[in-house]
Amino acid sequence: MRQFPVTLQHALAAEYVLGTLRGRARQRFERLLRSDRGLAAIVRGWEDWLTPLAANLAPVEPPARVWQEIAARIAPRAAAAPASFWSSVGFWRGLGTALAVALVALVVLFPRTQPAAEAPSMVAVLTTPEQDPRMIVERHADKLMVRMVKPWTQMPGQDLELWAIPKDGKPRSLGVVRYDADTEVRLANLDLKLTDSVAFAVSREPTGGSKVEGPSGPVLCSGVIARTQRA
Amino acid sequence: MTTDTQHQHLAALLARSALGDRGAFEEVYRATRSKLFAVSLRIVRERQLAEEVLQDSFVSIWNHASDYAQARSAPTTWMTAIVRNRSLDVLRRGAHETEDVDEMLALNLVDESASPARDLEESEDLHSIRHCLEELEAEQRQSIALAFFHGLSHSELALHMRKPLGTVKTHIRRGLMRLKDCLGKRGTTLDGRG
Numbered sequence: 561m562r563q564f565p566v567t568l569q570h571a572l573a574a575e576y577v578l579g580t581l582r583g584r585a586r587q588r589f590e591r592l593l594r595s596d597r598g599l600a601a602i603v604r605g606w607e608d609w610l611t612p613l614a615a616n617l618a619p620v621e622p623p624a625r626v627w628q629e630i631a632a633r634i635a636p637r638a639a640a641a642p643a644s645f646w647s648s649v650g651f652w653r654g655l656g657t658a659l660a661v662a663l664v665a666l667v668v669l670f671p672r673t674q675p676a677a678e679a680p681s682m683v684a685v686l687t688t689p690e691q692d693p694r695m696i697v698e699r700h701a702d703k704l705m706v707r708m709v710k711p712w713t714q715m716p717g718q719d720l721e722l723w724a725i726p727k728d729g730k731p732r733s734l735g736v737v738r739y740d741a742d743t744e745v746r747l748a749n750l751d752l753k754l755t756d757s758v759a760f761a762v763s764r765e766p767t768g769g770s771k772v773e774g775p776s777g778p779v780l781c782s783g784v785i786a787r788t789q790r791a
Numbered sequence: 792m793t794t795d796t797q798h799q800h801l802a803a804l805l806a807r808s809a810l811g812d813r814g815a816f817e818e819v820y821r822a823t824r825s826k827l828f829a830v831s832l833r834i835v836r837e838r839q840l841a842e843e844v845l846q847d848s849f850v851s852i853w854n855h856a857s858d859y860a861q862a863r864s865a866p867t868t869w870m871t872a873i874v875r876n877r878s879l880d881v882l883r884r885g886a887h888e889t890e891d892v893d894e895m896l897a898l899n900l901v902d903e904s905a906s907p908a909r910d911l912e913e914s915e916d917l918h919s920i921r922h923c924l925e926e927l928e929a930e931q932r933q934s935i936a937l938a939f940f941h942g943l944s945h946s947e948l949a950l951h952m953r954k955p956l957g958t959v960k961t962h963i964r965r966g967l968m969r970l971k972d973c974l975g976k977r978g979t980t981l982d983g984r985g
Contacts, residue, residue, distance in 0.1 A: 574967040612916040619825030
């Protein structure tokens with residue numbers, strides 16, 4: 561990797577922290593930061609120097625809905641109790657009843673762009689723990705369509721990962737999906753991945769997907785699968 | 792509470808959040824939300840966007856609470872940096888057109904760098920940066936304050952200050968290096984290769 565002289569490192573770090581380093585240069589610098597500890601230390605130093613200035617700002621109270629949304633998005637830590645979360649009976653039962661209504665509403669509200677012959681064999685509406693519908697997953701003959709109800713906010717260095725939840729509760733990855741648009745998931749072993757699946761879920765993961773077996777980040781939304789015809 | 796005990800209190804709450812304690816995390820939120828919302832609001836300039844930034848930042852803080860121990864900065868510094876970066880990312884998405892900026896800025900911008908001390912409990916760090924900003928030339932100080940508080944890019948600064956882009960870049964670069972000398976002399980040295 562290219563090494564910058566210390567003065568240049570400081571100049572770049574300072575403008576990064578100040579916010580005037582923009583666009584591609586900022587992205588390149590962020591990539592560099594992840595691999596260069598020395599540079600990261602210089603950035604931290606500039607943050608220590610400049611950010612106390614923010615204490616000067618007059619506080620502004622955010623509306624209560626901000627915390628509600630945060631609370632809904634910080635699901636129990638997957639690392640702390642993966643099994644109990646994914647297999648919790650109450651979790652699925654609560655989800656099932658609330659979803660019946662949302663499912664009907666959404667399937668009616670979202671007009672099908674494909675002809676009826678291509679009707680999906682499985683549908684799931686994924687909602688947040690607050691029952692806010694965010695994504696719809698449809699099983700078609702050769703693919704899954706992941707449709708966006710309400711886009712997520714992109715977070716740098718993070719991706720959304722789709723999971724199939726089988727009866728035994730151990731999530732199977734279906735890969736990374738887009739945060740702001742529909743995604744087509746085409747997998748050679750799709751049938752295998754979906755065997756005995758009862759639900760889909762989406763979690764926030766490091767770029768490229770979870771580095772461990774199963775989800776490592778918070779579950780953003782999930783939904784039970786409804787089979788619309790004999791699959 | 793003094794700033795030191797506040798820091799210790801927040802650091803302890805973050806440590807508990809890292810272990811999955813949502814109650815502790817809610818306390819972190821309550822203690823910092825209004826300052827952090829103000830930080831984001833200044834930069835993204837729209838309440839809706841600032842709310843999104845605050846949400847995403849706190850979800851990120853929750854997810855990375857265990858990294859805080861390694862950050863070795865004051866908790867508020869660490870959290871403010873997350874909110875500022877997220878706010879700048881939102882700007883990067885192109886939510887703002889340059890045309891609007893000039894007029895809006897003329898109406899709304901205040902030069903925070905020139906405001907008198909409000910806090911009796913002003914932290915040592917804040918005291919240092921304020922002192923060092925005061926030592927800069929007026930235009931250097933103004934451009935740094937505008938960039939820091941309002942997230943202005945070089946070209947937005949040039950528009951607002953009615954100066955050529957190159958001149959503004961020079962103000963920023965020289966101003967920052969003078970800050971480095973001044974802050975370095977005051978004993979708040981950087982880690983690493985600084």
